[in-house]
Amino acid sequence: MCLRLVFFIVLPVLAGAQTFSEGRFIAKNNTLLWTEKFEIKDMDEPIIVATIKEQLSAKESIQLDTLLEHEVVSGYLIPSPSASIISARFRIDILYERYIVTVSEIAEITQSGEAKLETTFLDSKGSFNKNLLQRLDKLDSLLMALFEIKQ
Numbered sequence: 001m002c003l004r005l006v007f008f009i010v011l012p013v014l015a016g017a018q019t020f021s022e023g024r025f026i027a028k029n030n031t032l033l034w035t036e037k038f039e040i041k042d043m044d045e046p047i048i049v050a051t052i053k054e055q056l057s058a059k060e061s062i063q064l065d066t067l068l069e070h071e072v073v074s075g076y077l078i079p080s081p082s083a084s085i086i087s088a089r090f091r092i093d094i095l096y097e098r099y100i101v102t103v104s105e106i107a108e109i110t111q112s113g114e115a116k117l118e119t120t121f122l123d124s125k126g127s128f129n130k131n132l133l134q135r136l137d138k139l140d141s142l143l144m145a146l147f148e149i150k151q
Contacts, residue, residue: 034103
């Protein structure tokens with residue numbers, strides 16, 4: 001019984017200790033995600049889906065998946081001359097009057113070639129490298145501008 005109590009208390013603490021966040025970036029188990037919730041007022045879900053598809057497909061650095069679900073839009077970020085991100089995977093979940101964007105598998109151009117963000121921005125413990133927070137803010141601004149939909 002005592003052993004069960006120890007597992008019940010200790011395991012959730014250990015699992016939660018591996019999650020770090022810096023702004024909209026979340027690091028868990030040495031995997032880096034960017035996520036943001038955007039509010040859209042006075043629009044129904046089908047209109048939000050159509051607007052997102054239309055505006056994102058017009059952007060040169062976004063390629064939408066051909067198989068789209070009803071309330072989920074997904075795709076890839078592809079290289080563009082104006083961005084340091086050369087590849088990433090994204091998913092947009094559309095809810096009532098809002099949508100949530102999650103970007104994963106992000107890679108950027110570095111001096112030595114292509115590098116996953118995890119290798120650049122996370123230290124050996126999986127937490128954020130405090131010396132690179134300005135670069136992280138620039139990537140955050142880029143992703144915000146890329147996924148913000150104009151009404």
